[in-house]
Amino acid sequence: MDLAVRVEDALDELPEEGRREILETIASVLLRRDAWPTVGGWEAATWFGRRSWVVFTAYPDGIDVVDLGWVC
Template sequence: MAFRVDLSVQVEDALKKLPAEGHRDVMEVIAAALARRGAWPAPGGWDGAVQQGRRAWVAYVAYGDGIEVYEVGWTG
């Protein structure tokens, strides 16, 4: 089953400002969050979740068919 990933405008803007390495790190964490469906918060609710990587993190909410990433960070 394919899942969708939506990015908030703030996330899109942040990704544009990151160097290639930071962009890659954040995208890897987004992929990891998407793959861990069992760790998603309840779909459509107010609860969010955070997925951390080695040097990046993402905050997201869940829907029945995917996630929306609303905040990202990179320690560079």
């Protein structure tokens, strides 16, 4: 059984404004590889938007979002 919550599932619980900001926050962190933790390591990093955040790990081809949030 897969217990991981997919980003899409988490976004479904937010209003449109929250979904949009989370996706913008994820897009901005994808562009800032210098802010990524060690690629392939066990470290995670947090990136903040205006009213949102994402916690992620890094891999050579992208990131895995492990937590996200939005403040109403």
